[in-house]
Amino acid sequence: MVNKKMLKAFSDQVNKEFYSAYYYLSMVSFFEKKSLTGFASWMRIQAEEELGHGYKIYNYLISRGGEMEFETIEAPTEKWETVLDVVKALYEHEQFVTKSIHHLMDLAMEEKDHASRSFIQWFVDEQVEEEDHASSLVDKVEFANGDPRAILFIDKELSARTSE
Numbered sequence: 001m002v003n004k005k006m007l008k009a010f011s012d013q014v015n016k017e018f019y020s021a022y023y024y025l026s027m028v029s030f031f032e033k034k035s036l037t038g039f040a041s042w043m044r045i046q047a048e049e050e051l052g053h054g055y056k057i058y059n060y061l062i063s064r065g066g067e068m069e070f071e072t073i074e075a076p077t078e079k080w081e082t083v084l085d086v087v088k089a090l091y092e093h094e095q096f097v098t099k100s101i102h103h104l105m106d107l108a109m110e111e112k113d114h115a116s117r118s119f120i121q122w123f124v125d126e127q128v129e130e131e132d133h134a135s136s137l138v139d140k141v142e143f144a145n146g147d148p149r150a151i152l153f154i155d156k157e158l159s160a161r162t163s164e
């Protein structure tokens with residue numbers, strides 16, 4: 001069984017993962033409004049992944065005999081002007097999630113919860129990938145420098161992403 005401290009930290013993390021899905025869906029809305037369907041589809045898959053992360057932790061807590069604490073999911077309120085603003089916000093958010101995962105790992109080490117440490121390692125690795133994807137997206141959009149043709153080219157490329 002995970003202890004109370006770990007249970008609270010895991011529950012907070014589930015909330016952050018589900019919030020991320022909400023947040024990314026608000027980005028989907030931004031792209032859909034601009035008919036950037038490739039960006040929208042890429043972000044939809046990103047949102048689905050976040051739901052998957054939330055479920056993964058939820059299922060882990062069940063397997064450890066813990067009962068997740070349900071918390072209110074905040075509504076995303078951020079508004080963006082440009083595509084670059086959105087992808088930068090995505091990257092910043094992934095960095096925020098990474099910090100939170102690292103905090104979870106620190107706690108598991110402090111609490112000598114070896115099973116949780118091993119479980120959280122997957123998320124540590126996942127965040128390396130998430131940040132890498134987000135930062136290269138920022139690079140590409142920065143490189144496009146607002147040129148609509150370049151943005152449409154990236155849009156087409158992003159439409160090729162499929163859920164894993």
Ligand SMILES: [Fe+2]
Pocket residue numbers: 017020049050053097
């Ligand atoms: Fe996540």
Ligand SMILES: [Fe+2]
Pocket residue numbers: 020050094097130
């Ligand atoms: Fe993520």
